[in-house]
Amino acid sequence: PCRPGCSQPHPAWPGTRQILVLGLDGAGKSSVLHSLATNQVKRSVAPTEGFNAVCINSGESQMEFLEIGGSESLRTYWKMYLPKVLLLIYVVDSADRARLPVAKELLHQLIQNNSTLPVVVLANKQDLEGAFCITDIYDALALSDTGDKRKMFLLGTHVAEDGSEISSSMKDAKELIAQLVLEMQ
Template sequence: MGLLGLLRKLKSEPDKELKVLLLGLDNAGKTTILKALAGEDYTKITPTQGFNVKSVSTSKWKLNVWDIGGQRNIRPYWKNYFESINVLIYVVDSTDRARMEEAGLALNELIEEEEKLAGVPVLVFANKQDLALAKTAAEVSSDLLLSNIRDRKWQIQPCSAHTQEGLDLGMTWAVKTSCRKK
């Protein structure tokens, strides 16, 4: 079942709109996840050099998802997209052991943004779980020090953008949690 099916199952208010910010280091799989959720072809992805925006709609919900590039030189511009965010989705490449600390530092900077992201729920997708060298979601959680997050709801979800395993569970949590926040 895709994201549209999940959204139809949720009890909700009519015409509810959620703004979702999709961040993470470059090559984590953000755009692949976005295209998979939107039901688009994700077999030929190139690095995002700016941002992608996709809207996913049902009769009751509209998700506006902002996928921002994760290259080091683009990260300072992430803050330009914080306005009115309902949920932050942070994507981590579970196989990229060399950059796990960098991923944690980038996430920590987001969590510390008190003005516009205070209290915004965080979903961490531990992506690329279909690959043999992937760290488990528990290992990624430990590396990112997620248990230190006390000022907002958070969830780590193992997933594979290519097989789409775990995406529905994560998005269900994100939508339900964002709705409770409002």
């Protein structure tokens, strides 16, 4: 953690604008955050039961990420944290075709009242057979329909085997996020 409080289960970072990491349960939010934080792949083993706060340094930026678990009961908290955030990272499981419509609905609900909040969508699990490719994800999530004032990015990612170095797509995601944070400060 970059400062006390970062690893607390109930984040209360008054005055700090965070990067919120949302998406359905099992999409890979915790795995992505672990990998971004350590530059080593570590697939998360347990579902996030509440919040997962992670601080990551990248070049000049220090970034505070807050994941809220994606299970149905936790989704009610998603909205509460939105007003304070700088950037939304929305992670989807590209192979979970059955739930992409739900993922789409929830994303659109989240951003409908904030026309300028930048969004980075990570189309995760690109390694899985049957994963939708980027253009299919773009269509399935109706990303053309998120407003023209918004910065919207879509990147394919995957969290490879435990212990390996992170993939180039993950490095790209980290650089993009760091760049966006710098631009907004």
